[in-house]
Amino acid sequence: xxxxxxxxxxxxxxxxxxxxxxxxxxxxxxxxxxxxxxxxxxxxxxxxxxxxxxxxxxxxxxxxxxxxxxxxxxxxxxxxxxxxxxxxxxxxxxxxxxxxxxxxxxxxxxxxxxxxxxxxxxxxxxxxxxxxxxxxxxxxxxxxxxxxxxxxxxxxxxxxxxxxxxxxxxxxxxxxxxxxxxxxxxxxxxxxxxxxxxxxxxxxxxxxxxxxxxxxxxxxxxxxxxxxxxxxxxxxxxxxxxxxxxxxxxxxxxxxxxxxxxxxxxxxxxxxxxxxxxxxxxxxxxxxxxxxxxxxxxxxxxxxxxxxxxxxxxxxxxxxxxxxxxxxxx
Amino acid sequence: xxxxxxxxxxxxxxxxxxxxxxxxxxxxxxxxxxxxxxxxxxxxxxxxxxxxxxxxxxxxxxxxxxxxxxxxxxxxxxxxxxxxxxxxxxxxxxxxxxxxxxxxxxxxxxxxxxxxxxxxxxxxxxxxxxxxxxxxxxxxxxxxxxxxxxxxxxxxxxxxxxxxxxxxxxxxxxxxxxxxxxxxxxxxxxxxxxxxxxxxxxxxxxxxxxxxxxxxxxxxxxxxxxxxxxxxxxxxxxxxxxxxxxxxxxxxxxxxxxxxxxxxxxxxxxxxxxxxxxxxxxxxxxxxxxxxxxxxxxxxxxxxxxxxxxxxxxxxxxxxxxxxxxx
Numbered sequence: 300x301x302x303x304x305x306x307x308x309x310x311x312x313x314x315x316x317x318x319x320x321x322x323x324x325x326x327x328x329x330x331x332x333x334x335x336x337x338x339x340x341x342x343x344x345x346x347x348x349x350x351x352x353x354x355x356x357x358x359x360x361x362x363x364x365x366x367x368x369x370x371x372x373x374x375x376x377x378x379x380x381x382x383x384x385x386x387x388x389x390x391x392x393x394x395x396x397x398x399x400x401x402x403x404x405x406x407x408x409x410x411x412x413x414x415x416x417x418x419x420x421x422x423x424x425x426x427x428x429x430x431x432x433x434x435x436x437x438x439x440x441x442x443x444x445x446x447x448x449x450x451x452x453x454x455x456x457x458x459x460x461x462x463x464x465x466x467x468x469x470x471x472x473x474x475x476x477x478x479x480x481x482x483x484x485x486x487x488x489x490x491x492x493x494x495x496x497x498x499x500x501x502x503x504x505x506x507x508x509x510x511x512x513x514x515x516x517x518x519x520x521x522x523x524x525x526x527x528x529x530x531x532x533x534x535x536x537x538x539x540x541x542x543x544x545x546x547x548x549x550x551x552x553x554x555x556x557x558x559x560x561x562x563x564x565x566x567x568x569x570x571x572x573x574x575x576x577x578x579x580x581x582x583x584x585x586x587x588x589x590x591x592x593x594x595x596x597x598x599x600x601x602x603x604x605x606x607x608x609x610x611x612x613x614x615x616x617x618x619x620x621x622x623x624x625x626x627x628x629x
Numbered sequence: 630x631x632x633x634x635x636x637x638x639x640x641x642x643x644x645x646x647x648x649x650x651x652x653x654x655x656x657x658x659x660x661x662x663x664x665x666x667x668x669x670x671x672x673x674x675x676x677x678x679x680x681x682x683x684x685x686x687x688x689x690x691x692x693x694x695x696x697x698x699x700x701x702x703x704x705x706x707x708x709x710x711x712x713x714x715x716x717x718x719x720x721x722x723x724x725x726x727x728x729x730x731x732x733x734x735x736x737x738x739x740x741x742x743x744x745x746x747x748x749x750x751x752x753x754x755x756x757x758x759x760x761x762x763x764x765x766x767x768x769x770x771x772x773x774x775x776x777x778x779x780x781x782x783x784x785x786x787x788x789x790x791x792x793x794x795x796x797x798x799x800x801x802x803x804x805x806x807x808x809x810x811x812x813x814x815x816x817x818x819x820x821x822x823x824x825x826x827x828x829x830x831x832x833x834x835x836x837x838x839x840x841x842x843x844x845x846x847x848x849x850x851x852x853x854x855x856x857x858x859x860x861x862x863x864x865x866x867x868x869x870x871x872x873x874x875x876x877x878x879x880x881x882x883x884x885x886x887x888x889x890x891x892x893x894x895x896x897x898x899x900x901x902x903x904x905x906x907x908x909x910x911x912x913x914x915x916x917x918x919x920x921x922x923x924x925x926x927x928x929x930x931x932x933x934x935x936x937x938x939x940x941x942x943x944x945x946x947x948x949x950x951x952x953x954x955x956x
Binding site for chain 2: 311345347348349351475500501502505506507508509511512513515516517519520521532533536537540544559560561
């Protein structure tokens with residue numbers, strides 16, 4: 300048994316080293332004599348599973364087009380590191396920069412400098428939220444719209460209630476104050492409140508036990524609740540648990556943002572109405588293509604290319620399964 | 630009117646002196662009365678079951694943290710251990726290894742992390758705050774790297790998981806029974822055994838403890854191991870219900886556990902505290918958690934309330950300690 304532990308430990312250590320070794324070539328992966336070199340810089344990195352398909356997509360696109368894409372992203376969310384990466388990318392004088400405008404104030408100066416130097420810039424994942432005349436003059440934006448994601452989620456859920464309306468809707472938020480999640484919650488509120496449906500925002504915390512019991516308390520205090528909307532797997536899993544334990548499937552409907560195995564299974568079993576995918580792979584692939592078309596042929600990309608929100612329900616679930624099988628995520 | 634006189638009006642002065650956790654118990658009763666007036670659903674068996682369920686995992690972690698805190702040391706790595714243990718168990722289960730064996734192995738790993746924390750702290754004289762901050766980050770990083778950030782799902786069920794965390798009657802779960810058993814065991818150790826006396830002595834005055842022949846380092850090391858062990862067990866209890874380990878599971882748990890211990894009367898400087906108090910401290914925070922939802926208050930206020938209560942409870946504890954217990 301002791302031998303077993305040692306082996307296990309050893310294999311964990313090997314995994315750590317292997318991960319480091321594997322990520323190194325991923326970051327510096329290069330084709331032979333690439334036609335162009337682009338930098339793809341994001342606030343999220345290899346440790347965040349959401350970015351996995353994005354990183355993979357940048358390299359797939361690079362391979363197809365015969366260009367080199369260098370992906371830079373901090374281990375952990377960090378604006379400071381994002382700005383540092385942008386600075387070093389500008390110093391390298393690449394043929395193009397693709398970047399998340401996670402903090403437009405911090406990125407304003409360096410990106411304007413890059414554009415003045417003649418380096419084309421495409422925004423991805425997070426746009427510059429200011430009006431067009433104040434915004435960093437990038438070529439275009441490729442990404443999701445968090446607010447629309449919440450709105451679409453509510454819109455699709457409402458179809459289950461037609462011609463009626465749910466008596467009460469609760470939005471379970473697992474990280475209050477997270478801008479993306481709050482925007483999704485606002486999208487839900489803005490759809491339902493004009494219809495006269497009360498919408499509560501519930502802080503369920505990321506802890507599964509707490510989330511389950513808080514939701515249970517809420518459903519007891521508000522037995523007229525007919526729709527739960529969660530904003531990610533950390534909300535969706537506990538919500539499924541509560542509905543199962545309280546025997547409420549069918550009486551209380553459930554819809555969520557984001558997709559994973561458990562959520563897809565629940566949609567198939569009819570326990571969940573739908574899920575929203577941002578289709579992250581497209582956020583890696585498309586900006587590289589736009590940049591290539593721009594640099595090589597002078598095309599101007601559209602101002603906004605939306606990669607989502609895509610609504611996944613029982614009718615199109617096979618598509619998302621294909622995405623996961625081929626790109627490793629959705 | 631001085632504080633001492635104020636207290637002498639109360640008949641339970643002696644009770645407080647004998648049982649320092651009666652202060653936190655009283656606060657809990659007040660919270661229950663407050664919420665019961667505002668919501669008829671608060672004082673129900675179902676809600677009490679919910680409160681106990683929230684308390685179970687956090688409480689088990691907090692007992693380990695409190696036990697170590699009384700001995701004068703910190704453990705910030707409990708949140709990471711809380712995720713490491715079920716991750717190991719889930720990985721082993723996937724490989725076809727029996728969960729009972731997996732439980733033993735993952736608890737061995739959890740205890741080893743506690744041992745590493747203690748060994749480094751005591752060997753090098755680094756404050757345990759820093760050692761365990763380091764191991765907290767290290768093991769969270771290992772988790773992220775080995776899983777690539779993805780959660781691990783397990784399918785199926787097993788006797789172990791039913792024993793650890795399943796529904797018994799109404800909404801009461803076996804996880805709460807484990808908490809009560811562990812709380813009783815550690816209360817007995819702390820109050821009825823020679824080892825318990827050692828723990829207080831080591832946390833209160835290290836030099837004096839050493840002078841009377843108490844193996845100071847050994848006591849601390851054992852408590853580090855217990856803290857790791859209980860954090861791992863709590864993580865596995867959570868896994869038994871959800872069958873999912875997210876690599877971010879347990880983030881922030883260390884501070885909640887420390888808060889519960891302090892609200893329950895443990896001193897950050899060591900040498901004083903109680904397991905029953907910590908248990909009630911966890912019950913108190915869980916009661917506020919469900920209470921706010923039941924009375925329809927904006928639940929976004931929960932964290933603010935806990936912050937307030939933490940400070941108020943600490944002030945009351947300090948006053949009781951200064952004026953009543955140490956008089």
